[in-house]
Amino acid sequence: MTGALTQISRTEHLPARIAAQFARQIQEGDLKPGDKLPTENTMSKNFGVSRTVIREAIAQLRNEGMIETRQGVGAFVIDRPTRHIRLDDRRQMDTHGFRDLFQLRVPLEIEAAGLAATYHRAEHLRQLDEALQRMSVAGGDDGIVADLDFHRIIAAATGNDYFVQFLGAVSDRILQTIVESRERTRLDEIVAIVNREHTELRDAIAARDPVRARAAMRAHMVGSAERIALRLEFYL
Amino acid sequence: MTGALTQISRTEHLPARIAAQFARQIQEGDLKPGDKLPTENTMSKNFGVSRTVIREAIAQLRNEGMIETRQGVGAFVIDRPTRHIRLDDRRQMDTHGFRDLFQLRVPLEIEAAGLAATYHRAEHLRQLDEALQRMSVAGGDDGIVADLDFHRIIAAATGNDYFVQFLGAVSDRILQTIVESRERTRLDEIVAIVNREHTELRDAIAARDPVRARAAMRAHMVGSAERIALRLEFYL
DNA sequence: GTTTTCAGGTTATCAGACAATCATACGAAC
DNA sequence: GTTCGTATGATTGTCTGATAACCTGAAAAC
Known part of the structure; x- marks a missing residue:
């Protein structure tokens, strides 16, 4: 037996x-x-x-x-077995899975940017500036944490907890994969570009202009995808 | 009960x-x-x-x-305690929470429609037609199940498992709340409208036109929101 | 100074028992 | 014949105590 x-x-x-x-x-x-x-x-x-x-x-x-x-x-x-949404499975992140996750992240980030432009409060702007500051100063891991924080604050600024939860989990997983798989020597080179995109995003939100905020986030996502996609080709 | x-x-x-x-x-x-x-x-x-x-x-x-x-x-x-994403908490769905959940669903559905237009295969179209058929024939609970299925198939047609997971959980929860909170006598009245929106969506996907599919889904979401928002006012 | 060994503490697993709860069958009361 | 209460067995929930596997840190050996 x-x-x-x-x-x-x-x-x-x-x-x-x-x-x-x-x-x-x-x-x-x-x-x-x-x-x-x-x-x-x-x-x-x-x-x-x-x-x-x-x-x-x-x-x-x-x-x-x-x-x-x-x-x-x-x-x-149970009647409707709703297996929990879980991203942190031991399941290895191959290129395909990574693309899928990124594909999911994009619309959420864009929508969050638009909502944040509408619903943010003063403290959110202050936190965004603080994260921007940290990111331009510190490189390496601290920069990544600041990047994560920047997006997390935008999610929080929507006033919608689900965005915090979902985007938190998704981008967490994405950035973690990036950190694990790259030597991140290149990170310092692109920090200037990312900072410019982030600043535009922050200004659009501060201006309470949802259309502009969405456009800025879309540009940021496209830029991010290109930057990583380039690197990811090496791991195919 | x-x-x-x-x-x-x-x-x-x-x-x-x-x-x-x-x-x-x-x-x-x-x-x-x-x-x-x-x-x-x-x-x-x-x-x-x-x-x-x-x-x-x-x-x-x-x-x-x-x-x-x-x-x-x-x-x-753990370093970054990421509590699992859970929608099925015992936490009661008040109007506010419902709006938040719907707000999260919209961009996901729209993006899924666009991806489905690009990546769908023949079997998905067949399944969509079958769900449409079921929805026009059956009213009441069966109609709701068919509605759920219709959206689930679109998510599957993206070829991206995350959309299936996320959208599945989210819209499941949304439709379940609707079913619980309304007497659903009105459902039969709006079935024609929903069917028209669904059909346009299906045709846009079949035409492999992402822009049109996104527009169709956006219209469908706006319509859905208005239809329920109207009802939800009664439960405030 | 470095390596090995050992002791203590902690989690992982095991084994057996009792308590609480539920479904069912059976019999008594009407 | 139907209904109700009860006995009974099955199953999960909790308790207790023990052993195995494993890690840390310090003593011992070299």
Whole structure:
């Protein structure tokens, strides 16, 4: 049955692996909404692990909104298994996935710029200036953090929390990938260009001109894409 | 469904409550990135619960990307605690939150329409027609499902999985809220209008004309917003 | 001064038990 | 015959204690 001695060891937690297996079964339709999962004791025996591990796996699935547990009854696949949106999967970021993520980011950033031009308050402008300042002074990692902050402040200036959440997660992941994959020696060379684009963006927002802010962000996104796309070609 | 007399006895699990407490501490800055959490035994004593419960709470936080655990060392707040994007929070959807969510959806849908016009394949057109057909035939809940499907197919036609994920979660939540909050008697009246907008959208995509597809989606979004905004005024 | 070894602490997993809750079947009351 | 309460078994939730795997830091050996 359970050829338990072939267990791979030193990689992932046991619970995570088991949870992933059930997540796959649910997504592929082997387990349909309403279906009852095996009991914890059954799983424990089948997988050859303790019930503690099974319970942690189930807790993870429940936390992700895929299953629901009822004390005394069992665990069931939920009606509309809404697997959480997750960007930070261990899944490697290849060029294709990176392009997809960037493609998603662009419209969000543009819309955020327009909304920020309309809804921003004085403190946001102050924070933008502070981030600009930091970015022109510091190079390297600090510059990247300041860049992230700049965009985060724009998202916050929309007054819409969802933009903060979504854009935060997306651009976080994007910049992180950039940092990991490039030697970032070139960063100093382009800092001037980025700064010019950022300044235009900031001025458009300060002028409360949504059209101009959107145009500025679009230009910034196009510029960013070109700058990284050029580099990314090397990693194909 | 039963009435709303279900009281708060809907007690959350012990692990969930403890995890929420630490999540709050992290988000409020009481626990900064890099900080070490108390050991499981310490927490177990402090909270007066068993270590099992503590472990489940920690597992949840780790799963949400807020902390990281190192065997033999301890649990630490992660560098950039990015709480997972979650739309399905128990948090009630008030008018404000609904508007924010819709505001987020609009640029994504428009961009998706443009990409779909460029990247769609024959099967997507077929699926779009099928959804259109279903929507014109069936009213009520089936019509809503078909509507959801229509937009989901457009997202899929982008060839970009992130759009499927994000738009799926967002519009799912939006339409679900609409269904819950309206008596949907009016739905049949507007079905003709929605169908016309959908058909124009489908034709623009079929023509592989991104500009036209974006315009069509923009019109559809504006129309949708007006239609619900009108209704939403009643629930203010 | 560098390397090795060891001890202590911490998380990961295991094993078994009891408590709380639920579904079902059965029997009593009407 | 129908309805209601109850017994009972199944299952999840929580507790307790123990062992294994792993890391850190300091003592010991060279």
